[in-house]
Amino acid sequence: MLMLGFAGFMGILKIILMALAAFGLFDAAFRREDAFRAADKQNKVFWLIILGIALVVSAMFSILGILPIAGLVASIVYIVDVRPAVKQVSGGPGRRRGGSSSDGPYGPYNGGR
Secondary structure, X not given: OHHHHHHHHHHHHHHHHHXXXXXXXXXXXXXXXXXXXXXXXXXXXXHHHHHHHHHHHHHHOOOOXXXXXXXXXXXXXXXXXXXXXXXXXXXXXXOOOOOOOOEEOOEEOOOOO
């Protein structure tokens, strides 16, 4: 019974590792190449290869091996470090272009003063 619960837990962790790598891979695939260079990170092809290998390794090998752990580290580095820098440079969705929350379409709203 305990081993069955452990196997289920390891299966869930494997799915999480694959999801992180897949998210990073798809996110990197849809970012612009010049944004990677402007953010002073490795180029887009490098991250696509690394994250693709991380996805394949996390799908093929046991989570307790060194390769899936290396893939997890690569995925986390992309998601935590590279993605925000590239998103800031490329002006990703949801990014405000300066100003304050009271700015209207023709300038700041000052309450009729």
